[in-house]
Amino acid sequence: MRAIVVGGGVAGPVTAMALQKAGIDVTVHEAHPAPAGDVGAWLGVQVNGLDALRAVDADRPVRDAGFPTPLIEFRSGTGRVLGTLPTGTGGPGGISLRRSDLYRVLHAEAARRGVDVRFGSRLAAVASTPGGVRATFADGTSESADLLVGADGVRSTVRTLLDPAAAPPRFVPVLNTAGYAEHTPADGQVGRLTMVFGRRSFFGWLPAPDGRTWWFANPPAAREPAPDAVAARSDADWRALLHNLHASDRSPAPALVDATPHPLRGWTTYDVPAVRRWHDGRTVLVGDAAHATSPAAGQGSSLAMEDAVVLARCLRDLPRPEALAAYERARRRRTERVVAEGFRTSSAKAPPAVGRVVRDLVVPLVLRRRDPQAWVRDHHLEWDDPVRAATA
Numbered sequence: 001m002r003a004i005v006v007g008g009g010v011a012g013p014v015t016a017m018a019l020q021k022a023g024i025d026v027t028v029h030e031a032h033p034a035p036a037g038d039v040g041a042w043l044g045v046q047v048n049g050l051d052a053l054r055a056v057d058a059d060r061p062v063r064d065a066g067f068p069t070p071l072i073e074f075r076s077g078t079g080r081v082l083g084t085l086p087t088g089t090g091g092p093g094g095i096s097l098r099r100s101d102l103y104r105v106l107h108a109e110a111a112r113r114g115v116d117v118r119f120g121s122r123l124a125a126v127a128s129t130p131g132g133v134r135a136t137f138a139d140g141t142s143e144s145a146d147l148l149v150g151a152d153g154v155r156s157t158v159r160t161l162l163d164p165a166a167a168p169p170r171f172v173p174v175l176n177t178a179g180y181a182e183h184t185p186a187d188g189q190v191g192r193l194t195m196v197f198g199r200r201s202f203f204g205w206l207p208a209p210d211g212r213t214w215w216f217a218n219p220p221a222a223r224e225p226a227p228d229a230v231a232a233r234s235d236a237d238w239r240a241l242l243h244n245l246h247a248s249d250r251s252p253a254p255a256l257v258d259a260t261p262h263p264l265r266g267w268t269t270y271d272v273p274a275v276r277r278w279h280d281g282r283t284v285l286v287g288d289a290a291h292a293t294s295p296a297a298g299q300g301s302s303l304a305m306e307d308a309v310v311l312a313r314c315l316r317d318l319p320r321p322e323a324l325a326a327y328e329r330a331r332r333r334r335t336e337r338v339v340a341e342g343f344r345t346s347s348a349k350a351p352p353a354v355g356r357v358v359r360d361l362v363v364p365l366v367l368r369r370r371d372p373q374a375w376v377r378d379h380h381l382e383w384d385d386p387v388r389a390a391t392a
């Protein structure tokens with residue numbers, strides 16, 4: 001079998017490695033001329049993502065590019081510790097790494113295994129052929145295969161080709177900016193991610209082994225800004241906004257912003273709560289194309305890694321149409337639940353005053369009673385487990 005993977009972000013190279021391991025010949029087409037840069041700056045890969053990478057023997061380079069982040073501590077805007085959450089159950093937990101490093105090591109590992117990745121190759125159209133699909137790219141070239149995998153992210157072209165009436169991505173009601181500060185707060189610990197529910201904005205900070213503190217902020221945004229308005233905001237605007245939003249918090253946010261030497265940029269984010277059509281028997285979606293999730297879930301890249309392994313195992317063990325149906329059955333419920341929880345978490349990041357007081361009382365109770373992330377994290381994939389159509 002031959003497959004074309006469209007998109008060389010996270011899902012693309014992992015899917016290519018998993019398909020190759022399942023004996024499928026694969027080419028990856030990435031629109032940009034090189035692996036993408038630092039959009040979102042840095043991110044966490046959770047234990048379920050690392051577990052999926054391990055299933056295709058690709059976890060080591062990703063672990064080596066990041067550093068362990070075993071604990072998340074939640075604080076209120078007054079500085080009170082609301083509770084802690086481990087990122088692993090009895091194990092080492094998740095890791096944090098720069099987005100550009102994640103893309104770089106996944107591509108390097110795919111290349112080492114002989115995966116053919118074509119950069120600067122943007123999918124424009126797909127047509128059915130008697131045996132599969134014919135993909136046409138913006139540069140006029142085309143390629144045929146038995147299967148086309150859409151790993152082309154939240155604004156997926158493949159999703160729209162599968163379902164021209166597909167709902168557009170949904171705006172997540174916070175803005176995002178992030179940085180690397182040359183300062184570590186006095187009570188900072190390397191690998192402990194502190195999340196501050198500030199009075200007016202959410203802020204996260206993580207001391208890294210390189211002596212810097214990695215941070216992100218989520219200023220609230222009740223309405224979707226005009227296209228490009230957020231990208232057009234200047235470095236000075238971001239700094240002023242963050243100072244203003246965190247002025248009344250007991251939080252290291254202003255000091256970390258001041259100690260950040262590079263220009264600040266911002267992003268809007270979108271999720272995709274429910275995709276009607278995941279496949280049509282010869283084309284299938286993985287990663288953000290199938291279920292983009294708010295950054296608040298911390299799970300987008302990990303779910304993309306899981307998709308890659310599950311899809312490859314289904315194609316290894318079942319004829320193609322059944323394999324794609326089995327893949328959707330195995331993935332849809334879990335991923336839609338993570339997207340829904342991520343959206344709720346984003347929306348709760350800056351509640352009005354009354355909600356804030358209740359939240360500061362409720363969060364400690366919830367964290368003491370149960371680990372709300374355990375069901376997402378404690379997910380294990382075994383490469384050798386056979387997939388059966390009825391049970392997938």
Ligand SMILES: Cc1cc2nc3c(=O)[nH]c(=O)nc-3n(C[C@H](O)[C@H](O)[C@H](O)COP(=O)(O)OP(=O)(O)OC[C@H]3O[C@@H](n4cnc5c(N)ncnc54)[C@H](O)[C@@H]3O)c2cc1C
Nearest residue numbers: 007009010011031040043044123152153287288299300301
């Ligand atoms: C601010 C921010 C913070 C985040 N934090 C986290 C976090 O802490 N943890 C986490 O797990 N996730 C996080 N995420 C989400 C995570 O980045 C995504 O879930 C993940 O990148 C999805 O991988 P993907 O391969 O599906 O999509 P992407 O990584 O977006 O890759 C899609 C690729 O497809 C390419 N492409 C698009 N159209 C075409 C086309 N027509 N032809 C060819 N190529 C095409 C794009 O250029 C891109 O390289 C965050 C996201 C943002 C924006």
